[in-house]
Amino acid sequence: MKVLKKIGLCLALLFPTSVFAASASISVPSSVEVGSTVTAKVTLSQTAAWNISINSSGNTSGCSQKFADTTSNGGNTNKVLTVTCKATSIGAIGFVVTGDITSANGSSSNVSLSKRVTVTEVKPKSTDNNLKSISIDGYELTPEFNKDTLEYSVTVPSNINKVKLDASKSDSKASIEGIGEFEVSEGNNPLNIVVTSESGSQKTYVVNVNVEDINPIKITINNKEYTIVKNNKNLEGPSLYEATTIKIGDEEVPAFYNEKANLTLVGIKDSDGNISYAIYDEKTNSYTKYHEYTSNLTLYITKFEGEIKGYKKDSIDIDGEKVEVYRYKDNSRFVVVYAMNLENGKYDYYSYDTNNKTFQVFNREEIEDLNKLKDNYFYAMCVFGGGLVLAIIIVLCLIKKKTRKIKTNKKGSVKNHNIELLEDVIDSDEKISKARKEIHKKDTKKKK
DSSP states (O other): OHHHHHHHHHHHHHSOOOOOOOEEEEEOOSEEETTSEEEEEEEEEEESEEEEEEEEEESBSOOOEEEEEEOTTSOOEEEEEEEEEEBOSSEEEEEEEEEEEEOTTSOEEEEEEEEEEEEEOOOOOOOOOOEEEEEETTBOOBSOOOTTOOEEEEEEOTTOOEEEEEEEESSTTSEEESOEEEEOOSEEEEEEEEEEOTTSOEEEEEEEEEEOOSSOOEEEETTEEEEEOOOGGGOOOOTTOEEEEEEETTEEEEEEEETTTTEEEEEEEOTTOOEEEEEEETTTTEEEEEOEEESSSEEEEEOOSSOOTTOEEEEEEETTEEEEEEESSTTOSEEEEEEEETTTTEEEEEEEETTTTEEEEOOHHHHHHHHHHHHHHHHHHHHHHHHHHHHHHHHHHHHHHHHHHHHHSOGGGHHHHHHHHHHHHHHHHHHHHHHHHHHHHHHHHHHO
16 A cells, blocks of 8 residues: 555656545445345545455445555546445444545545444335326316226317326325326227336226217217217328218218228227227218238238138137138138238138238139049949948848758758859859949049
């Protein structure tokens, strides 16, 4: 350390600086919980060289460290030295700082500091997941706020597209999600605020923002009620569709049209505020839920016209929607859907790869040819089986006839009759073989 002091003094003579006395201080938290860490911070002020040891003792696993160094230019600087310990049990941790420091003018001073940290038991985490207030900027909520009331409502004019939702939590250790600026559209727009306590328990507050719609257009699809969206600012058109407007009743509403597919879509919103699309048929004034499937192709999947022979009808989830499909085998990777290609407006069968989430045109002609081949094979087997049964009956009849003749003849001639019977059986086998060949020729002609 004497060498460091001399170096510091020499640098100070070469590079004169303002004279300041070097000093040191220590800071630690007043208390920590068992199992947590505690950091002792030693701050050196106006110091050009230092030789400091920080030691810990008490209810800790221990953390001691020595620091010795000088500034690169010999001038004074401010330096922070730290050590971190873990509190192992209830009690106290003591920190002792010793050593000396030297300023740029060569003056040095001894350092002797100490601090004590109390180690307490772990406090149970807070379960407070309440809000202290909720507000919509510029409007009043109904009912008046109460931390135990979880649902509120507010009505805003029809020209409002955004609202600002704010809230404050009752416990500083809790976290809050769901505040800020949100887009809203005609009808009800539920906004959720989730409060999570320090312990992890959650509570959800709901603010229903009702955007006034004097004459809402209500429709029902699959026994579910929707409202037609009239503000095009809340709609982002699907791919391959052009924005337009149509009249429903006496009201003009935004819509989207695909000329090749000849489909008109309107925006619809459910009671939860979720916006989707429906196909509008002006002739029948009817609506069909619309969902677009896009991977390598852009398709509108619909119900099958007829069935695929040899395949089993099923349904699967594609992009969160239940879709009617046909499978060749249970748990098959590939399924068949019936859909319109929105790029050309044509309906066709498509094979869907459930692993890669891709579509390709389904070769139905090949399946139909295979089914025909299976049918022909089945008919051929029936003819062959029928012929075989007939031949067996003939053989049995012949055997029965010969057996009767043997019984009516003398015992001495039984042997000769057995020989004759065997010859008849062999002859019958030859006849059966010829019959099979004839059946095969007929079957081959039918296939051709």
